Amino acid sequence: MASIEITNARKSYGAVDVLHGINLDIQDGEFIVLVGPSGCGKSTLLRMIAGLEDITSGDISIGGTVINDLQPKDRDIAMVFQSYALYPHMSVAENMSYALTLRKTAKEKVASAIENVAGVLGLNALLERRPKALSGGQRQRVAMGRAIVRQPQAFLFDEPLSNLDARLREQMRTEIRKLHRRLGATSVYVTHDQIEAMTMADRIVAMYNGIVQQVGTPLEIYDRPANIFVASFIGSPAMNFLEGIYQAEGDKAAITLEDGTVIPVLPSPQAENGQHITLGARPEHIDIVQDGSRPAVSSNVELIEPMGLSTLVHVTLAGKPVKIFTLARPDLAIGSQVQIAFNMDKTHIFDRQSEQRLLPLNEPRHTQQT
Amino acid sequence: MDGEQAVNTMTDVGNRPAARRGVFSRRVSGILEPYYYVSPALVLIVAVMLMPLILGLSYAFRDIRILNPFSGGFVGLAHFQTLMHDSAFLGALVNTAWWTFGSLFFQFTLGLVLALLLNRHFVGRRLVQALVFLPWAVPTFLSGLNWAWMFNPVVGPLPHWMVSLGIMETPFNILSDPDLAMWGPIVANIWFGIPFFAITLLAALQSIPGELYEAASIDGANTRQQFFSITIPFLAPTIAITLMLRTIWIANFADLIVVMTKGGPADSTQIVASYIFTQAFRRLDFGYASAIAAVLLVLLLAYALGVIALRRAMTHADS
Amino acid sequence: MSTPGNSALRKTVYWGTHYLMIAAFVVFALFPLYWLLKVSVTPNDILYTEGVRMWPSRTTWDNYTFVMTQSNFPHYFMNSVIVSGSTAFFTCIIAAVTGYAFSRFRFRGKIIIVALMLITQMFPLVMLIAPIFRILAPLGLTDSLTGLIIVYTAFNVPFATFLMQSFFDGIPKDLEEAAMIDGNTRFEAFRRIILPLTLPGIAATLGFVFTAAWSELLFALMLVSSESASTFPVGLLSFVSKFGVDFGQMMAAGVLALIPACAFFLLIQRYLVQGLTAGAVKG
Numbered sequence A: 001m002a003s004i005e006i007t008n009a010r011k012s013y014g015a016v017d018v019l020h021g022i023n024l025d026i027q028d029g030e031f032i033v034l035v036g037p038s039g040c041g042k043s044t045l046l047r048m049i050a051g052l053e054d055i056t057s058g059d060i061s062i063g064g065t066v067i068n069d070l071q072p073k074d075r076d077i078a079m080v081f082q083s084y085a086l087y088p089h090m091s092v093a094e095n096m097s098y099a100l101t102l103r104k105t106a107k108e109k110v111a112s113a114i115e116n117v118a119g120v121l122g123l124n125a126l127l128e129r130r131p132k133a134l135s136g137g138q139r140q141r142v143a144m145g146r147a148i149v150r151q152p153q154a155f156l157f158d159e160p161l162s163n164l165d166a167r168l169r170e171q172m173r174t175e176i177r178k179l180h181r182r183l184g185a186t187s188v189y190v191t192h193d194q195i196e197a198m199t200m201a202d203r204i205v206a207m208y209n210g211i212v213q214q215v216g217t218p219l220e221i222y223d224r225p226a227n228i229f230v231a232s233f234i235g236s237p238a239m240n241f242l243e244g245i246y247q248a249e250g251d252k253a254a255i256t257l258e259d260g261t262v263i264p265v266l267p268s269p270q271a272e273n274g275q276h277i278t279l280g281a282r283p284e285h286i287d288i289v290q291d292g293s294r295p296a297v298s299s300n301v302e303l304i305e306p307m308g309l310s311t312l313v314h315v316t317l318a319g320k321p322v323k324i325f326t327l328a329r330p331d332l333a334i335g336s337q338v339q340i341a342f343n344m345d346k347t348h349i350f351d352r353q354s355e356q357r358l359l360p361l362n363e364p365r366h367t368q369q370t
Numbered sequence B: 001m002d003g004e005q006a007v008n009t010m011t012d013v014g015n016r017p018a019a020r021r022g023v024f025s026r027r028v029s030g031i032l033e034p035y036y037y038v039s040p041a042l043v044l045i046v047a048v049m050l051m052p053l054i055l056g057l058s059y060a061f062r063d064i065r066i067l068n069p070f071s072g073g074f075v076g077l078a079h080f081q082t083l084m085h086d087s088a089f090l091g092a093l094v095n096t097a098w099w100t101f102g103s104l105f106f107q108f109t110l111g112l113v114l115a116l117l118l119n120r121h122f123v124g125r126r127l128v129q130a131l132v133f134l135p136w137a138v139p140t141f142l143s144g145l146n147w148a149w150m151f152n153p154v155v156g157p158l159p160h161w162m163v164s165l166g167i168m169e170t171p172f173n174i175l176s177d178p179d180l181a182m183w184g185p186i187v188a189n190i191w192f193g194i195p196f197f198a199i200t201l202l203a204a205l206q207s208i209p210g211e212l213y214e215a216a217s218i219d220g221a222n223t224r225q226q227f228f229s230i231t232i233p234f235l236a237p238t239i240a241i242t243l244m245l246r247t248i249w250i251a252n253f254a255d256l257i258v259v260m261t262k263g264g265p266a267d268s269t270q271i272v273a274s275y276i277f278t279q280a281f282r283r284l285d286f287g288y289a290s291a292i293a294a295v296l297l298v299l300l301l302a303y304a305l306g307v308i309a310l311r312r313a314m315t316h317a318d319s
Numbered sequence C: 001m002s003t004p005g006n007s008a009l010r011k012t013v014y015w016g017t018h019y020l021m022i023a024a025f026v027v028f029a030l031f032p033l034y035w036l037l038k039v040s041v042t043p044n045d046i047l048y049t050e051g052v053r054m055w056p057s058r059t060t061w062d063n064y065t066f067v068m069t070q071s072n073f074p075h076y077f078m079n080s081v082i083v084s085g086s087t088a089f090f091t092c093i094i095a096a097v098t099g100y101a102f103s104r105f106r107f108r109g110k111i112i113i114v115a116l117m118l119i120t121q122m123f124p125l126v127m128l129i130a131p132i133f134r135i136l137a138p139l140g141l142t143d144s145l146t147g148l149i150i151v152y153t154a155f156n157v158p159f160a161t162f163l164m165q166s167f168f169d170g171i172p173k174d175l176e177e178a179a180m181i182d183g184n185t186r187f188e189a190f191r192r193i194i195l196p197l198t199l200p201g202i203a204a205t206l207g208f209v210f211t212a213a214w215s216e217l218l219f220a221l222m223l224v225s226s227e228s229a230s231t232f233p234v235g236l237l238s239f240v241s242k243f244g245v246d247f248g249q250m251m252a253a254g255v256l257a258l259i260p261a262c263a264f265f266l267l268i269q270r271y272l273v274q275g276l277t278a279g280a281v282k283g
């Protein structure tokens, strides 16, 4: 087990910069999820940790030792590939024992390690099979098993579940989580699926364009996104964004939208009167107000999506689409007007230029990183 | 961490490798790594092909006759001047074009037809494929001898068949007729070369995704339209490269001619490659032979570059 | 549209034509080989009188027994086996590592090496004979099987490399990366994981090179002068000079010599197509 420190790591392919100075401290035993859209450099970073890509500049250390110039085989890490990369000409048992035999581990030890891991992953009946004769989910387990038997300092996962169907993915998600709890091994897990990130991570690292946008626990990231990118990427259905102008007076503040609609927000010491901002509110933080009990603004109902447990109501406000998530089953007619109210404590404001979130008065400045 | 107590079931933590074992050495060995892999091939090619090539080119400017102990001096461009007025060489140049494009046309069209036939599933396809590719494995001089034998009216069936077909009046050996002799080696070459095109084109055909045809037939394309809108465009790159490489290869390929006609009768089948052979090993004039070879090499290089330039111009025009 | 009967008819016509054309190709490919066989079993006295008959009135194995027992042919044959076998072996090793590098590494010198390999395919090889002789003679490699093996290997490496590269291109890079993480160096991963997976490709390359070396006449003729180091094509030519032109014996020797080349080729031709396809898919 070991911690991983990444300091100012950069990667360029010729003139193209793919990673622009990544800083990241991963604690011993932590489960870190790297999340971000396709092409943002997640795999590149992971492969730099593994030693499969050169580090253009900066340092990566595992357990306090800088490993920039070590061969992958000397880094004592294990990796699970998206394609699983099982050796086609070896049986499941051989696949799992390959690394151990290379380390000249005694035969009995190898056998017991394999038996142990196969038991945990339910692979006992498959040990003599070739990968070709396995289902996708079984192959995935073998790939996990191959990583686990080695007892490495750290596990690296590159979208290991993306080739599975939805149900299996969900099941494996919990299983990997349980395994981690049991082994307590430092893990770096790459995905572009924000649900995986939310459910699995101790801490999420949100990346975009080769830059770490924010590092934090899933709830920190969800509740206090550092910028518009993180706010829009995490959460499903996605956060609503409206453009307007900030106005504050005393301990009250509000946003005036393009059509003059005024939405109250928490005042932010970082914002100035007249500043162009983007307002962000998650669908579950907007309420439909039918009894006039709260101050509300008027919007137009476009579409109603019943989802069983909940209902998603699509409205337009100031000409922009807004989604509202509600557990009630509101009785609304399409095309009619509806009063909606923004939950002021949960509504964010972002500077339109820098796209950074402007913090309300009493929120401490932490988890922020750019 | 979020209060979760990790249970450590791991027994031995791997040895921590020593820190920074020379940043420089790994960088350098990373850059050098590919060269370790290619070095054996590189050494071999340089020693056995490139150096002899340069040596050979230098012979073109020297007087090198094996049986003449006084030869070996530099003669400048003398060989090339002789070459300009050597009617046998000029004839050989024309014959080379004949030989190359005559062979190539039939090898390619028949190879393409064969590949298309083999690309359909039918009973016995595996066996058929093995049999029709067999000529490629036959040593060329052996097939040369055999075809020469078959063209002979005394011991071969071909002249008699041609008479029955009405192509020929009386059975005679076309290899001894200066007007027709070239067709002998060409036929042998076609026989030998069809498998090459069939194999490469079949490979290319099999790499065309089947969904393309399905999509096209759903769009209402008939077989002919599918052939011209999918098959041909997909094969085009393979066709272009194999045709080019093969042209060069055939132009250099003298075995069949040397075995079947020795360039005769009356030099009517003498191609440049066989002419080089004659100069070098019959007359033992290696200087002159090298000069001819140099000219041939330059012509072939020019041809290759011309084809590449043409292709580039065409693809640019397309896009 | 067409009625079912109509389309069934069309299908019959299509497949009829298909099989007819296939049959034509098979006959064209095999007839010359058949003729070779026919001449080799025809007794000498009726070779010319029955020259154009499809099958002689009498057949004999005399030509074969002569070739096997009275001539140097078995010796030539052995030389050819040694030369072609070693050439195929060494070419495959060299082409495998080079093809692997072409498939997996991006490096500066690559384009130069590829260009060099392509240009070597344009040489009129005849022109290289004298210079190669010049280079090999002082090393004692003329008139020796070793010299032939070296020359053949060099000539076959370029094409074999491109062939092997296309096989490697079909194997995902993840596999050796997994092996490298599991504890292999890159070269070990190549040897233990990638090579076993390219066995069909290696078979194809082996067969291809073996056949090419087996047929080579020019260099065998020019670099070797003694009987003891002659390969079978040279030996076959010696039938012409030594015994007058004894075609029956020569064809018998030819048929015998065809056997290994054809056997090898029959085994590997399928992989040849597969290998080229694997490469083509990758682009």
Ligand SMILES: Nc1ncnc2c1ncn2[C@@H]1O[C@H](COP(=O)(O)OP(=O)(O)OP(=O)(O)O)[C@@H](O)[C@H]1O
Pocket (backbone or CB within 6 Å): A013, A016, A018, A036, A037, A038, A039, A040, A041, A042, A043, A044, A045, A192
């Ligand atoms: N060999 C290379 N040469 C040049 N650019 C490369 C190379 N490999 C990757 N890139 C670029 O680096 C960027 C990051 O790639 P990377 O594979 O890390 O993305 P990713 O975040 O893993 O995306 P995905 O979710 O699609 O896997 C991409 O824009 C890609 O185009």
Ligand SMILES: [Mg+2]
Pocket (backbone or CB within 6 Å): A042, A043, A044, A158
């Ligand atoms: Mg990726």
